[in-house]
Amino acid sequence: MSLAEFSPCSYSRYQTLPSNLSSAPLTAFHVHAFKRGRSKLQVRRPLNITCSVAPSQVQSPATAVPVRPADAANKQECYGVFCTTYDLKAEEKTKTWKSLIRVVVSGAAGMISNHLLFKLASGEVFGQDQPIALRLLGSERSYQALEGVAMELEDSLYPLLREVSIGVNPYDVFEDAEWALLIGAKPRGPGMERAALLDINGQIFAEQGKALNAVASRSVKVIVVGNPCNTNALICLKNAPNIPAKNFHALTRLDENRAKCQLALKAGVFYDKVSNVTIWGNHSTTQVPDFVNAKINGVPVKKVINDTKWLEQEFTERVQKRGGVLIQKWGRSSAASTAVSIVDGIRSLVTPTPEGDWFSSGVYTNGNPYGIEEDIVFSMPCRSKGDGDYELVKEVVIDDFLRERIKKTEAELIAEKRCVAHLTGEGNAFCDLPEDTMLPGEQ
């Protein structure tokens, strides 16, 4: 029996209708705009084709008029039940919902995404009144896996999840995206130098930056997770000059969460008592988890944990080696807690930061109060009003202990920047990265 014979789900392609047909007898419709350059006024009417396999495998029935033939280079398509038309505002129970939000996830067939996508779809990130469209970006090689993920999302019947589309071309998938969660990156092969990894992944993020610049919402928020994430984020924003550089983040939230847990354990308190933890700098072994300004029950950590040696030496090592220990124990990298930290990172931008507290994010340096090199992506303490934007926290005290370490992670980021100059439009690259500073347990 061939795959197509028992393919499980109905697949719909869209027929593009001229916009003056939008008053035609469509009982409900939703504007889709997947292709670069397609007018948003065009309305696509579903042509039901009973199949949810890849578009290239679909046998078009004689009655269908496929206006957008599927081919390998252009695979962005709505998926299965998510091609169904509907009008949110016409439905009684959804009348109080917000407008649909479009969220892109790259590396969508990977394990981090396999956790993250279901969290996004469940409403736990953006709220129970926020319908969501998920755009899954993968590779040619992972296309079937993307379909598998889309099928599992179908079977989950999440009421807020109104659109799922999958594709391999960022210029299609990123269109009108309001959030881009960039997880996909090439893993480091055996013996590969960090400089080579920077180049390979930098090219991916340069391309994705160009695609965001071309088709995403002008207010898109971008969180870069794929490593080396700070410099990937820098490359990405440099290739997207029409999107504010402030909208780009490199994920250091898992490091912050791990730091909070270690401080809680050492102090013998529950983790919700720990606040004001900053991760400074690069998401690498030069990162600086800041216990100097951190608090436990509102009291400076140094007054609660009287073990200076532990704070100055072991603490940072524990935070950084966590991923490596997890690999040893669990045999896999920490996909679930990474996904949780991405959720935390988004939530920190869409909900007001609790009074007096802050969160860490790798952000573009442009007028920072700490004398850190400008024009790099550096993890800093941030606060948000909950509008998706943030401001730097200005009152953190950098003592000599911190300054020395911050200088080192800053120097590393400056060196990484020189190493990718060919990808940021700043001339010839010069690579001088003697140390391997990849965090254990990460690729």
Added chain:
Amino acid sequence: MSLAEFSPCSYSRYQTLPSNLSSAPLTAFHVHAFKRGRSKLQVRRPLNITCSVAPSQVQSPATAVPVRPADAANKQECYGVFCTTYDLKAEEKTKTWKSLIRVVVSGAAGMISNHLLFKLASGEVFGQDQPIALRLLGSERSYQALEGVAMELEDSLYPLLREVSIGVNPYDVFEDAEWALLIGAKPRGPGMERAALLDINGQIFAEQGKALNAVASRSVKVIVVGNPCNTNALICLKNAPNIPAKNFHALTRLDENRAKCQLALKAGVFYDKVSNVTIWGNHSTTQVPDFVNAKINGVPVKKVINDTKWLEQEFTERVQKRGGVLIQKWGRSSAASTAVSIVDGIRSLVTPTPEGDWFSSGVYTNGNPYGIEEDIVFSMPCRSKGDGDYELVKEVVIDDFLRERIKKTEAELIAEKRCVAHLTGEGNAFCDLPEDTMLPGEQ
């Protein structure tokens, strides 16, 4: 460097104090009772040991008095930061919270659990005012992976997650459990007959039934996911005579969710328009997804989908083959959507069923209105007031089409029951299971 040298988290063991010490200067405490027979009045005071590796790897500092030496046979221990003492009611922000709920997950190192545990911890299942204790049951072989899962739960900083403990002995892990989600089961080896699988897994569920009977809460709700789940649930409840048989469920919710998705796709509507879908019988290829009583927008499906051949033939096949297609596409079984369906199953018991609708669950037959054999576990339409209990829906019409198929799945369950008579205390087993009715994509 040895593992212990950079082990990342503080590990605490508990010192059992006499209960008259509970007024001693412990600023906050929480009653733990992990061991069978231990008085709940005993209070355990944490002894901080700077390590979150397995108890057997912990080097006790000289000041610690380990009152419960860890050994391989008795590994149920609180984990890392979750050994921290606290008093929920003393904390301002938690004063409106419910009492801690204890949830056991078996097969806790597996992929379904890896999704499920984080959903339970996030509050999306039991609500944002429900603090939770997670008890992770695994095997000796998976013990390190259990620790990895516990570490990722630590790093996720879920405020509602107040206790995590891991263990390999159900008599420890099930103590006072209010929910038992039994996912762990042996996968079928190459060439293994279904009868052999029934025997191997039946033994696991017989033991777990005995353990539930001995130590769990008398009102524990049990959801059996490990296959063959109906007969495993029957074995489990037969070995737990002091727990109401009504409290045991076999998971058929993923089948229901898939059936709803397929009907939605065929009708060209969004899945939230589909209601009243029953899965009758066994979680196997004899199951009967009921389109006869199902509704779309409140109208009988047969009036919406005018394709009788599709309904009578293709529909069921599509539901059943979904898992197999997913394996082909995605290369793994459908862990994420299975976890979602477990969440749905629990939610259906702890929230009132919407007026006029119902949900499917494999339940113990004891006075059912449909003439189905008594004393088996059969998936049926159920309704709940949201109190954890359910009642059978009585008004469903079984027509000739359904009756014929229901007879077949009933006969299979009766045969499976005969095949495990040695595990239910009903004499010698007699196995006559000619067909392989395992659902594709399941183990």
